[in-house]
Amino acid sequence: MINKELIDPKSIVVVGGSNNIQKPGGKVLKNLIDGNFKGDLYVTNPKETLVQGIKCYQSPAELPDVDLAIIAIAAQYVPATVELLAQLKNTKAFIILSAGFSEVEGNEEGKIFEKEIVESINNVNGSLIGPNCIGIITPNHNSVFTLPIPKLAVKGCSLISGSGATACFIIESGIPKGLTFSSVFSVGNSAQMGVEEILKFMDETYDPENSADIKLLYIENIDKPQMLLKHASSLIRKGCEIAAIKAGSSEAGIRAASSHTGALASSDLAVDALFRKAGIVRCYSREELISVASVFMHKRLKGKNIAIISHAGGPAVMLTDALSKGGLEVPHIDGLAANELLEKLNPGSSVGNPIDFLATGTAEQLGTIIDYVDEKFDNIDGMIVIFGTPGLYKIFDVYEFLDKKMKTAKKPIYPVLPSIETAKDEVTEFISKGRINFPDEVALGYALAKVFYTPEPAPEKIVLPEVNRKTIRKVIDNTNEGYLSPAGIQELLDAAGISRVSEAIAKTKADAEKFASELGFPVVMKVVGPIHKSDVDGVVLDIIDIETAGEEFDRMMKIKDTSAVLIQPMLSGVELFAGAKYEPKFGHLILCGLGGIFIEVLKDVKAGLSPLSLEEARNMIKNLSAYKIIKGIRGQEGVNEEKFAETIVRVSALLEAAPEIIELDINPLLGNMEKVVAVDARIRINHKN
């Protein structure tokens, strides 16, 4: 519901404008004036006639029509003022800086005020930022009451933040590195619009020429995950890049975030799955967000092979370590062209990668190296140039060469200029050309790897495998809340096309003996009834004859809650699992991993948001820590990955047909090179879902 009046208003009123620039109402006016707002600027304040040189109205009622109102008065006066402006002054956009609304726990009056405000604004199809925010910055107006105001550039970063102070501090981190911004939105209480709506607006109005391509988000609470997913992935498909901090990623952090925003935070597994599906690069600190944003501001890295060009060995080694840990490579460079390059450098230089052209290396040599890497070293996809100074002379010429080469090179060049004190003037001049500095090579290395390995967004339309919807609905609709019966589970798995082990349920000893013989020894027997079968000694493997089968049946039927015994042939393969759980607002999370200790001890689980594409399922499998076991180790048979991936997407298809399933756990799922087969499963249903 963002409108033109918010982004590019013809007129703005500061309600509660003040001569005291230590107050929000004074400072926001000063920022508007300093930012040379081109339209008409009004102020209201009952006690003044002139505020910061601008005519002041004593009451909003006296104002002419005005597009955007910035409100900085006490909470209790806001509802009436908003209603007046909306109804009588044709005001279509509001930024409410004032606090004292729903953000204060137990403030029932504030909650009502906030509701009234939203209603008044919705009634005129207006847009609202806040309350309890620092405001917004667009190319047309600096409507924030805070500093710093960053340098704006059309192709700078758009910053959308769920916390005003954090937005300021993110900008503080970015400015010294030269990062520019195109707009800043602080959504405060998100009474009408939160981070999700701003992103939606950016998606719907995206224009490759004039829109920012880089979005940075700070989020504490994802209220509308599906909206975030839709518009983030859409923007990325259009060529944008998005990085986000979702604070509250640990249990303690979730508690801290809840006390800050008052909202319950989502499970971190769901957040991770959402970000991966959307193609958002997830960050955990302001510095990391700025490093990733700075990587975004350069040409895209198309492969994982990096050349490090440095006049100092140490940082090149630390950077090599960092790239290598992140999964990028610093491949050896040799051959004729390499020898040719070496001859153009000072004695003692090396070109094997890192390319070290020594403390005595010159600007021209740097240029030559960049040309060789760009044009002649085909095994290199991008380069990192490290150049500081020991302080003997000025190095303006080096950075000038660097800037020039960055303009013409086909491969991305990332500059690390570490001498931020000694070469302050040179770094400042470099930045003034619109360039960005990475002061720490290792931070760059990690950020570059993170960006490179963040997956593309999942396809817009995900085609799930066909399932027998009719049967699935029949089973679900005829089932009570709670855990599904073994027969129901079998029907659902069959209807979803998930292979399962043949099995039979015995209620008498005679049946147990008969079924075991028919299925073929060795068999496995499991109690029907108890949830945690192993814990009650309700699973016996490798039963090799009819007598044992009969004896075990008798023993098992005595276990508490046991109503029957399930018999299956004993299969061999790697113990896998596939599962799902429902996450409020996010939908279903599909999980996969290896069984046993891998889940229980190592928490080696990957999650994706349903509906899941085959490609996403493949990536989940490949990203497991125990992936090597799936590939097969030391002569042991591995798992048919395609079949495992298919099982995972079939779980997703089952859930799309039966969203009432709030918990699904196929464990173990046995996999070998031939097939992947469900051996045991548990499904829980909630009809309210």
Place this chain on the structure above:
Amino acid sequence: MINKELIDPKSIVVVGGSNNIQKPGGKVLKNLIDGNFKGDLYVTNPKETLVQGIKCYQSPAELPDVDLAIIAIAAQYVPATVELLAQLKNTKAFIILSAGFSEVEGNEEGKIFEKEIVESINNVNGSLIGPNCIGIITPNHNSVFTLPIPKLAVKGCSLISGSGATACFIIESGIPKGLTFSSVFSVGNSAQMGVEEILKFMDETYDPENSADIKLLYIENIDKPQMLLKHASSLIRKGCEIAAIKAGSSEAGIRAASSHTGALASSDLAVDALFRKAGIVRCYSREELISVASVFMHKRLKGKNIAIISHAGGPAVMLTDALSKGGLEVPHIDGLAANELLEKLNPGSSVGNPIDFLATGTAEQLGTIIDYVDEKFDNIDGMIVIFGTPGLYKIFDVYEFLDKKMKTAKKPIYPVLPSIETAKDEVTEFISKGRINFPDEVALGYALAKVFYTPEPAPEKIVLPEVNRKTIRKVIDNTNEGYLSPAGIQELLDAAGISRVSEAIAKTKADAEKFASELGFPVVMKVVGPIHKSDVDGVVLDIIDIETAGEEFDRMMKIKDTSAVLIQPMLSGVELFAGAKYEPKFGHLILCGLGGIFIEVLKDVKAGLSPLSLEEARNMIKNLSAYKIIKGIRGQEGVNEEKFAETIVRVSALLEAAPEIIELDINPLLGNMEKVVAVDARIRINHKN
């Protein structure tokens, strides 16, 4: 071999001093003059009579006696100059800035020069820094040719670097945060003294009053690991704190480091083990080193419970996440005192931890909160204060209060002042009082956790369990190079007091059947001869009767290289392993972990340097990713940790008695709550060791 003449010379000559301050010989003189060197300063240069206002001698031969010579002339002239100064001018300390020596691959002449120089200096018991270095900074003289020259403070950090440019860049990272230094040593080619010798000197001359307590190291090549271990741990035992970057921690990084220093880097596992044993905090980037050093500059954190005091919610949440991931806690604060505190803050504040006193929070409120945390909240060990500014007014008063409270509080207080642009003046004033700023809360969180969880140095004297040294020596001395026989292994394990499974070796079918019966079914049978027994199908588990034992014997004897069959009772327990390998210069690395996939797929191995204390062994076990399995999961029996730890230190004791063992692998080592027993082992011997 560092002497007084190097640290506090009465006179210094710059050989090759110049009026051109863009040259090392000019710049180092300028830095000496700017640094107000108090002694006599001489210059030699054949072409000048006056250099930077100082009388210039045309030849070193004309000089009076001089304590310290800083040499900045071409490599080929250095040996004669050094010899002259050492023999005729009573010069006892040398800093050679010139390059062109052993650092250039294939420069045989340079290598000889370097050797000659070291000999000349050793002959007069002199000390040498370099060649190919940037020099040193002590409280008495700035003998570097580079910038920046950091602010010196008696209790600042001592920086010792194997790379000159990296030392400069580390200082560049530290200055904006307010980090101070007490001395800087760039060791260059380490011809006479490397990082290890500087540390040794610092240890031997340590004086709690006047020595720096914080040492920062940048190392690419650990040439003398035992010297490093001895003096680093000794310094830490005396109350110092040490952080170090050892670059070249990845395979690609090791290659890069080797091409930079020309030396082969050590295995990273050995470096990690050395650092842990010494109590050194290992860092991977300049920024991280500075963060850790900044933590060191504060009072020590004595427990893991942190209070976060912030006027902004977002950074507090991100910090909570970071602390929590690092293993520190942000415990809930409540009770009477908490309620009392809440009443003193603005409405809407929260004290549950994070303590959020809102954007309107004042300096006095900050003071009150700090007092409460320091005096009344007993469950808190340290506090982090986050305070920036939205730019409405100056916040000098807040930082003044913060500085005052930091002086008096008993608990450590770490300041995060994020508004480095908007509150530049205030941050600068805070820093000018000797304070340090952590501009990014998450970087602080990780650094704090890293420091807190770095173990204390191992005891100086490690008492190993007693072993039968006589038997061990007998076995080793009577054995050829290569793999030890099963009988020899049994003897060694018994002599070392390492429990092993009872076993018998059968060379005939009749023996196999007899031994199997005697040991008791079920038994395990393994081929004797082949190294990778499983790969050749040479291990059979769970043999339950005499017939199968006989059949398997016949089958196994046909396997290539098989000379006999080993029979053991089949034991149950968790599959562990303990092992050792010899690492050149470092000595023996003792390894432990879980067997099977844990080693092969997950590389879940911990290493310690021999001799190993019981406490170190316990920590190795506790730090395994699969530690939960050792504790016992889901009703499964765990492992007797004390017995496992004892086995590990007995391996260490065995190696101390038999350093010729270059490889030892007890795998599997079966563990349950009662005992830990070696089932199979492999030992390789090299008599040259």
